[in-house]
Amino acid sequence: MPGMWWAVGTIMVVGLVSTYLVWTAGRVERLHARAQLAARALDAHLLRRAAAAAVLAERRYGVELYAAARIALDAHPDEREAAENDLTRQLRLVQLDPTDPDCEAVIAASRRLALARQVHTDLVRDARAVRGRTLVRLLRMGRGREWPRYFDIDDPTLTVPADVPTG
Template sequence: MTAPATLLLAAVVLVVAALTLWCLTRVRRLHRLHARTDAARAGLAVALDRRVTVARRVAAVVAPPVAERLRRAADAATAVPAPAPDGRDPAGVREEREVCENALTRALAAVDRAGLDPRLAAGLADAEVFVVLARRVHNDAVRDTRVLRSRRLVRWFHLHGTAPEPVYFEVADPEPAGSPVGSDVESIRHPTAM
């Protein structure tokens, strides 16, 4: 073999080895990000279920018109399944659950918290904060996963495998207690630019 051919072969081997190593690191990173997203989705489901449970306890002690609205919103939220653990969204369940959770946020915003037992009011505030944090953690994990999946070489080599592309879960954050502005659940949802 001549010297130029040997150098060319060595260069090709080096490029293939570097590309293989890069692909392996991306696959591992994608796997970790998908696992993180799955865990965040499970945490979000727990937070949403916890808020529904507290909303039902609140509905049991508030005035009838507010209690009925709160009960209906809680029932609607539990009638639609929480985000699936594997990230799949059969028949648009995620969007329907988002709508139900926003209705529950509006119903909870109408509750006079000063009239509640302090322990129940604190439990409600904790449940709402837990939903806000769980949603943010979930959406951060989704964003990080989608950013890596959108890289050109990751798409070309199909490094994400058969994992479904994760989707954001968008619900309105309740306004803090004492805020002059109500919950902003009527705003138009803006898609995140990637």
């Protein structure tokens, strides 16, 4: 009888460890998938903001803003962060009127971009933290997937002058 309790105990421990490992591997996969989805959403918001800025520049603010918007729209992935930072700097140089629909579109797109960037940063941080754990590294649970990358840009939120009423 005593040998049977050892066998039952061993089987239970092996079962619990296996369950934990399967759960951990699933978590690594889920976090990677969520980080990829957040990267796609971030990319979509970057494109929307650049397109809205291009429309605004065509109608009102001229060549520098339009050039920055076009460069951001056409940027290669390796150059995207620099192009987006340049677009943010150009947008901060112009006086945006929130009562103008074109300006309001850029302001709203910038707010949504800031939120998408924060979500992406949080998910990348979580995925990297889980993937950096010793057990995950030892068992190579993240193999076949690249490490999630941060998208390092300036805060894209645009400020509106205090004397202009916001709707």
